Amino acid sequence: MKGRKLGALCLIAASVVALSVTASATATPPAPVTISNSVTFVPNAVDPFTSTGGVVCAAGTVSTPFALFTGFQSGFKAQILVGKHFVCSDGTFEALLRVTLDFSSGETHGTWSVVSGTGAYTKLHGGGGINGTPIPSGIQDEYEGEMHID
Numbered sequence: 001m002k003g004r005k006l007g008a009l010c011l012i013a014a015s016v017v018a019l020s021v022t023a024s025a026t027a028t029p030p031a032p033v034t035i036s037n038s039v040t041f042v043p044n045a046v047d048p049f050t051s052t053g054g055v056v057c058a059a060g061t062v063s064t065p066f067a068l069f070t071g072f073q074s075g076f077k078a079q080i081l082v083g084k085h086f087v088c089s090d091g092t093f094e095a096l097l098r099v100t101l102d103f104s105s106g107e108t109h110g111t112w113s114v115v116s117g118t119g120a121y122t123k124l125h126g127g128g129g130i131n132g133t134p135i136p137s138g139i140q141d142e143y144e145g146e147m148h149i150d
Contacts, residue, residue: 035086036049041137068081079101091122092118094116108130112143124149
């Protein structure tokens with residue numbers, strides 16, 4: 001009886017080890033990425049983006065489902081919480097931006113993180129920094145950070 005229990009325990013332990021090795025083997029290591037996007041300030045805009053790093057598609061479209069402004073009463077800066085919806089041919093992913101807008105320069109600086117995905121990006125994770133520079137039609141956003149799929 002003890003031999004069977006010990007054998008069963010060994011089998012369970014071996015299964016757990018095999019599953020954890022398989023799970024870690026399918027995860028990709030974090031890779032440096034950049035995303036470049038010219039955001040136009042018009043309602044329901046869908047703008048093009050490009051990316052490097054090979055984790056997500058090299059080009060696609062991006063829209064802004066929401067942007068919440070706070071702290072603008074100072075007249076100097078505002079904090080903006082922005083949702084971004086990226087569309088690639090093999091899936092989509094959502095990112096949350098937390099940026100500060102400097103009223104004097106029109107520039108934004110902050111962070112971004114992936115919050116969800118579909119298709120090839122269901123298990124996408126990542127984040128980093130973002131800087132925005134004003135352009136005539138809106139703002140040029142430059143994302144830098146790391147992404148991986150697991």
